[in-house]
Amino acid sequence: MPIKPLENITAIIPFMPLLGHAEFDSYNHADPTHRGWLTDRIDQHLYCDTRFFGATAEDGTPLGVIAAWVEPRPPGILEDYPCAEIRQFAVAAGHRRQGIGTKLLQHLEAELRQQQVYCVYLHTYPADYDVIACYGRNGYMPTGLVPDVYGPGLEGMLFLRKVLR
Numbered sequence: 001m002p003i004k005p006l007e008n009i010t011a012i013i014p015f016m017p018l019l020g021h022a023e024f025d026s027y028n029h030a031d032p033t034h035r036g037w038l039t040d041r042i043d044q045h046l047y048c049d050t051r052f053f054g055a056t057a058e059d060g061t062p063l064g065v066i067a068a069w070v071e072p073r074p075p076g077i078l079e080d081y082p083c084a085e086i087r088q089f090a091v092a093a094g095h096r097r098q099g100i101g102t103k104l105l106q107h108l109e110a111e112l113r114q115q116q117v118y119c120v121y122l123h124t125y126p127a128d129y130d131v132i133a134c135y136g137r138n139g140y141m142p143t144g145l146v147p148d149v150y151g152p153g154l155e156g157m158l159f160l161r162k163v164l165r
Contacts, residue, residue: 001055001056001057001058001063001100001103002055002056003053003054003055003103003104003107004053004054004056005051005052005053006052006053006054006065007052008046009039009042009043009046011052011054012042012052012054012065014054014060014062015052015054015062015065015090016029016035016038016039016042017029018062018064018065018090018091018092019038019042019065019088019090020034020035020038021090021093022088022089022090023038023041045067045069045087045088048069049069049070049072050067050068050069050087050088051067051068051069051070051111052065052066052067052088053065053066053067053104053107053108053111055100055103055104061092062092063091063092063095063100064090064091064092064095064100064101064103064104065088065089065090065104066086066088066089066090066104066105066107066108067086067087067088067089068084068085068086068087068108068112068120069084069085069087070082070083070084070112070115070117071083071084071085080116080118081118082115082116082117082118083117083118083119083120083121084112084115084117084119084120084121085120085121085122086108086120086121086122087122089101089104089105089122089131091104096130101134101138102134102137102138105134105135105138106138108120109162109164112164113164113165116165117164117165118163118164118165119161119162119163119164120161120162120164121143121159121160121161121162122135122140122159122160122161123146123157123158123159123160124157124158124160125150125155125156125157125158126145126155126156126157126158127155132158132160135160138162139162140160140161140162141160141161141162142158142159142160143159143160143161144158144159145157145158145159146159
């Protein structure tokens with residue numbers, strides 16, 4: 001299963017349905033307003049130098065995608081301890097629990113270690129138990145919860161992190 005950098009929107013387009021459904025179960029790739037929202041979101045990530053990596057089957061079918069942003073720091077301000085945020089992570093529904101997510105995380109972490117990144121963090125919805133379990137199997141620990149981010153009574157954002165060095 002090759003994992004390759006996705007360096008522009010053209011390379012990311014085949015992975016958009018995965019990314020959309022990872023964000024919202026109700027995402028409809030056939031709806032131009034949904035696609036436009038996701039395209040704008042990806043453009044914002046690319047503008048900020050977020051790096052995307054995609055995993056494909058041998059025939060080129062998208063299997064999974066992960067994206068992370070490394071926070072730039074000027075000299076003299078913790079430049080020896082950069083951190084990264086996982087901003088997007090998705091595995092195709094029919095290919096989950098086959099190790100693809102783990103391979104994507106390992107690939108990303110290897111890239112981040114080459115950049116001397118100290119830790120990587122992310123946030124996810126606390127009711128995404130399978131997602132949280134995947135991160136947990138890969139060494140990510142819960143660090144905090146921000147309640148009611150998505151509306152009253154909703155569970156908010158669960159933050160996780162992993163120290164890489």
